[in-house]
Amino acid sequence: MYTIEKTHEIADKIFEIWVNAPHVARNARAGQFVIIRTDETGERIPLTISRASGDLVRIVFMAVGKTTHALAAIKAGDAIADIVGPLGHPSEIKAWGTCVIVGGGAGIANTPCIAEALKAAGNTVIGIIGARNAGMLILEDEMREACDELHVTTDDGSKGRHGFAADVLKEIVAERKVDAVWIIGPTIMMKITSMATKKKGIKTFVSLNPIMVDGTGMCGSCRCQVAGKTVFACVDGPEFDAHEVNFDQLMQRQRYYMDQEKEALARWNQHVCSCGEGR
Amino acid sequence: MGDRPADIRVRDFLEVDCGLTADEAVAEANRCLGCKKPACVDGCPVNIDIPAFIGLIAERKFTEAALSIKTQNMLPAICGRVCPQETQCEVLCILGKKEKPVRIGQLERFAADEERRTGIKAPVKKAATGKKVAVVGSGPAGITAAGELAKEGHSVVMYESLHLPGGVLTYGIPSFRLPKDIVKAELDQVLSLGVEVKLNHFVGRSVPLDELLSYDAVLLGTGAGLPYFMGISGEHLNGVYSANEFLTRVNLMHADRFPEYDTPIAKSSRVVVVGGGNVAMDAARTARRMGAKVTLVYRRRAEDLPARLAEVHHAEEEGIEFITCANPTRILGEQVVTGIECIRMKMCELDASGRPSAVPINGDTFTIDCDVVIQAIGQGPNPVLVREIQGLERGRAGNVVADGDGRTAHPKIFAAGDVTTGAATVILAMGGAKKAAQSINSLLATR
Numbered sequence: 001m002y003t004i005e006k007t008h009e010i011a012d013k014i015f016e017i018w019v020n021a022p023h024v025a026r027n028a029r030a031g032q033f034v035i036i037r038t039d040e041t042g043e044r045i046p047l048t049i050s051r052a053s054g055d056l057v058r059i060v061f062m063a064v065g066k067t068t069h070a071l072a073a074i075k076a077g078d079a080i081a082d083i084v085g086p087l088g089h090p091s092e093i094k095a096w097g098t099c100v101i102v103g104g105g106a107g108i109a110n111t112p113c114i115a116e117a118l119k120a121a122g123n124t125v126i127g128i129i130g131a132r133n134a135g136m137l138i139l140e141d142e143m144r145e146a147c148d149e150l151h152v153t154t155d156d157g158s159k160g161r162h163g164f165a166a167d168v169l170k171e172i173v174a175e176r177k178v179d180a181v182w183i184i185g186p187t188i189m190m191k192i193t194s195m196a197t198k199k200k201g202i203k204t205f206v207s208l209n210p211i212m213v214d215g216t217g218m219c220g221s222c223r224c225q226v227a228g229k230t231v232f233a234c235v236d237g238p239e240f241d242a243h244e245v246n247f248d249q250l251m252q253r254q255r256y257y258m259d260q261e262k263e264a265l266a267r268w269n270q271h272v273c274s275c276g277e278g279r
Numbered sequence: 280m281g282d283r284p285a286d287i288r289v290r291d292f293l294e295v296d297c298g299l300t301a302d303e304a305v306a307e308a309n310r311c312l313g314c315k316k317p318a319c320v321d322g323c324p325v326n327i328d329i330p331a332f333i334g335l336i337a338e339r340k341f342t343e344a345a346l347s348i349k350t351q352n353m354l355p356a357i358c359g360r361v362c363p364q365e366t367q368c369e370v371l372c373i374l375g376k377k378e379k380p381v382r383i384g385q386l387e388r389f390a391a392d393e394e395r396r397t398g399i400k401a402p403v404k405k406a407a408t409g410k411k412v413a414v415v416g417s418g419p420a421g422i423t424a425a426g427e428l429a430k431e432g433h434s435v436v437m438y439e440s441l442h443l444p445g446g447v448l449t450y451g452i453p454s455f456r457l458p459k460d461i462v463k464a465e466l467d468q469v470l471s472l473g474v475e476v477k478l479n480h481f482v483g484r485s486v487p488l489d490e491l492l493s494y495d496a497v498l499l500g501t502g503a504g505l506p507y508f509m510g511i512s513g514e515h516l517n518g519v520y521s522a523n524e525f526l527t528r529v530n531l532m533h534a535d536r537f538p539e540y541d542t543p544i545a546k547s548s549r550v551v552v553v554g555g556g557n558v559a560m561d562a563a564r565t566a567r568r569m570g571a572k573v574t575l576v577y578r579r580r581a582e583d584l585p586a587r588l589a590e591v592h593h594a595e596e597e598g599i600e601f602i603t604c605a606n607p608t609r610i611l612g613e614q615v616v617t618g619i620e621c622i623r624m625k626m627c628e629l630d631a632s633g634r635p636s637a638v639p640i641n642g643d644t645f646t647i648d649c650d651v652v653i654q655a656i657g658q659g660p661n662p663v664l665v666r667e668i669q670g671l672e673r674g675r676a677g678n679v680v681a682d683g684d685g686r687t688a689h690p691k692i693f694a695a696g697d698v699t700t701g702a703a704t705v706i707l708a709m710g711g712a713k714k715a716a717q718s719i720n721s722l723l724a725t726r
Contacts, residue, residue, distance in 0.1 A: 023477075027485060067541060084441075084479040085481070217661065218450075218506070220523065223508075230514070255614075264543075
């Protein structure tokens with residue numbers, strides 16, 4: 001069992017939890033992820049490592065399905081059954097020159113760490129973070145701290161620029177020389193946003209989040225098409241060259257269990273209503 | 280007692296084979312001639328003194344029989360169930376020449392089950408040596424090596440990346456063939472020697488390599504968990520599984536009991552399993568128990584099926600349809616699988632394995648409607664850790680090259696099981712692990 005030391009709703013339906021997991025925290029690097037299982041009947045789900053500090057790992061996630069709702073309902077001092085990691089390769093941190101880090105929605109979770117690592121490696125780092133509205137924007141302070149400049153967008157204009165992160169990225173790459181770009185967010189957002197750097201051939205990384213089970217390369221559930229080849233996001237990724245990823249196929253595979261996910265969430269909501277658990 | 284009726288057992292995941300009663304076991308044990316030079320022992324990868332333990336069963340000394348086995352094999356209840364005895368010990372039994380060989384596997388299982396029923400005694404271990412050994416992986420190789428090394432008095436830490444120990448015994452082999460309480464009981468007995476198991480530790484990631492190499496010796500038993508895919512079109516459709524994924528979802532995550540358990544799995548009415556080995560049989564029979572009509576497609580002839588004959592029979596009894604001499608060419612569907620196209624295969628001259636090579640017959644294709652395709656065409660050695668360790672020699676399949684005693688090119692690192700051989704059997708992994716443990720012992724004795 002792994003204790004949740006702190007938990008906090010940092011934005012609308014977006015939570016941060018700090019899990020006591022020395023084996024993960026002491027070895028985590030920017031860009032990696034964990035797989036967690038909340039309890040004995042739980043499923044294994046991958047979540048990005050937002051930050052590691054001492055023996056604690058910070059995970060930032062949006063309550064979307066049953067497992068994330070259950071995770072959000074865990075109180076500080078309680079525990080989750082399992083956390084394995086850090087998994088996957090770290091981000092490719094080196095002296096690129098000028099880097100742009102784009103985070104969308106809950107995908108902003110691990111952008112501060114990547115930005116900090118790139119900054120420490122001597123890069124100029126430009127941040128763009130976007131959310132649906134001001135109430136769903138996360139980690140703005142950390143990104144402002146980590147980046148040389150930060151742009152904020154909201155879909156509804158309630159904060160920062162009215163529009164999408166992709167709009168800002170397009171302008172930046174039109175005006176300046178950019179050497180590497182990270183785009184992390186919902187799959188559709190990564191697909192659309194990465195088009196902004198394709199023509200110019202700017203090296204662009206996206207962090208893929210397909211359905212996983214073990215996270216160690218043993219099941220193949222997370223297989224994706226990158227540059228026409230089958231790769232396992234868990235051990236070959238999670239970051240890949242955006243311009244080589246078959247996003248449509250990824251989205252198709254992410255939808256496979258939609259019916260069961262709805263059913264599980266409905267059961268959870270019923271459970272919360274009947275016993276008053278949760279938030 | 281024999282097998283439970285097929286029409287009953289396809290509705291649950293309880294064990295198919297009920298084993299022997301005490302009287303049946305004694306009668307079977309009495310058939311053993313107690314050969315002076317027992318050929319059966321030569322066939323056993325861990326050299327169990329087979330006539331000795333069978334003799335004890337004949338005398339109704341069941342616990343003593345189990346203890347006798349356990350001097351050579353700490354996992355008799357598991358091996359009694361999943362070893363291919365018919366090609367190892369039983370095939371060499373002298374009685375098999377005229378009638379049926381002694382049912383050694385059933386007797387091994389019986390003795391182990393009797394001991395477990397009456398309470399397993401903690402194994403004895405030597406005084407602490409002060410040496411520390413890391414065992415990577417808690418499958419058949421890892422458990423065996425950990426047990427052997429702990430008995431010698433070494434301090435053993437066993438790492439497992441999943442949330443439960445046991446490796447393929449836990450995530451791979453279904454409970455109707457190997458009940459999980461039995462796996463747990465035999466595993467607990469090894470852990471009772473003081474082996475520390477660290478779950479959720481993915482060595483190479485959660486445990487850096489320098490930390491791993493700070494142990495006095497390391498045993499790699501990371502197995503062959505890398506699923507192969509055929510590389511045909513349609514493989515990325517929803518509903519295409521590797522056997523590993525399908526079995527893991529059910530055996531480890533209990534997806535068959537969704538939504539009581541959170542892990543989902545396809546709600547399928549018609550499943551096609553590709554492959555002919557034990558894993559293919561396990562996947563087919565698991566899908567059958569979840570209510571699907573199941574067809575198994577194998578590229579060679581029925582007599583070439585690599586699975587144990589008993590498993591093929593079990594699968595047939597349970598209503599699995601076999602289509603042999605056929606191979607999938609593409610998987611059909613828009614987003615979700617709707618069918619699989621296969622081509623008939625012609626059997627040509629025998630290859631090195633003594634089986635005919637299968638060659639497609641041009642144009643002779645047919646389609647099977649289905650909503651799930653499970654590929655059970657084999658697994659390769661887990662590559663992740665192995666490729667990151669400097670100083671290991673790797674074979675063509677990505678396996679760790681080790682000699683017959685588990686020694687690798689790295690002086691501190693030993694390897695056993697599927698990571699050295701590619702996908703093989705539980706017992707071969709255990710045999711390899713025993714030898715590797717002996718090599719580690721000799722290394723530690725010289726220091």
